[in-house]
Amino acid sequence: MGTESGGSMLTRFERILAPESLHVRVTRTLGRQVIRADQESTQIIFPNENGLCEQLGVSRTILREALKVLADKGMIEVRPRSGMRSLPRSNWNLLDPDILAWQSEENPDAGFLRDLCEIRLAMEPTAAGFAAVRANAEDMAEIEAALNRRVTADGKRIEDLIDLDLQLHACIMKASHNRLFQYLSEAIREPFRVALSYTLRSAAVRSLEVTAHQLLVDAIRRRDPLAARDAADKVVANLMVAVEHVIRRMEGRKANRSNDWVLLTTEPSADLR
Incomplete structure (x- = not known):
């Protein structure tokens, strides 16, 4: 150019x-x-x-x-x-599904990854609170099954773990019985997949995420909307910490792009352990 x-x-x-x-x-x-x-x-x-x-x-x-x-x-x-x-x-129309998908196909920049986390922080705790109040028996069965698949997925490929994460989030959004939450969740599905492809490479992040999801589902099961909101907050907060960790690595490797894979798969620093 x-x-x-x-x-x-x-x-x-x-x-x-x-x-x-x-x-x-x-x-x-x-x-x-x-x-x-x-x-x-x-x-x-x-x-x-x-x-x-x-x-x-x-x-x-x-x-x-x-x-x-x-x-x-x-x-x-x-x-x-x-x-x-x-x-x-x-x-731009930043919620346009095509723009979101095209951004996920490019190497996401720091701003895009942070924006995704903040969208989730604004949306998911509220949706989780509604799910705790509104989930019916079918919703709960789907959420429990999705959580069980995620918890027992140790050793699977990163791509499989991402799919299981997305399935669990979709089940919780569905249980909120808010069509706009479901629409927004689906709109950011592919960009969210890209963010997870970076963060779930860390074993520490995967462990924190499973624990946080177990607490979230337990709160929904107990019909406790405040606890569900708090647990969903923690799920997103863990992701935000992991994203900031990834961003520091991305910024640090700009001068030497040949080391991308090594940098993304090394052990997490102290703040993620």
Whole structure:
């Protein structure tokens, strides 16, 4: 990518190779490019329509559909005569499922990981309190089964543990009987998966998480909304500590990216033990 003065940049775009659903692929390609530019605190100046069609290898119809979607999401602006430019994150629809998914496909930055934790902190304790009051027999059976699968999952792959975590959270959200909580939880599911892929590499974090989830489910079982809120607070607080630990590691490895895997799998520091 070439950078212009004033923090703007000219860029080339990867050619779209296979028509999986061409419109979706073009939109995702351009959307992820905008996200990468924002992470680097730069602005994309798009080529003109003909040039962008040639670089991507798509028709004007497909390109225009993709650009309209991105404009509706607040990611780009299209101005007659002055062309197309990317917009900063402050303009984006941050709860848009596509934007959340595209951010999770990129290397998440510190701000994105912190935002995820804070969304959960704002939502999950309240949902847990409602679950303690509203859960019916079917809800409780699903929650108990999900917890049992997670507790007995020692030795499984990280990917399997993440799936089990997400299943348990989904069961608790369902038991809250609040459709908006369920919607928001589903919207951040894939980004949350990415955050867990970093934090659950630590054995100490996994142990803390299981204990916290057991306390949470016990509070819901006892129909104690205050205890459920407190337990959910602790679940998210443990994740927030782990995320801050990961962020320090990510910031420390910027100068030597070849050590990524080693740094992410070393033993946790004292604050996580």
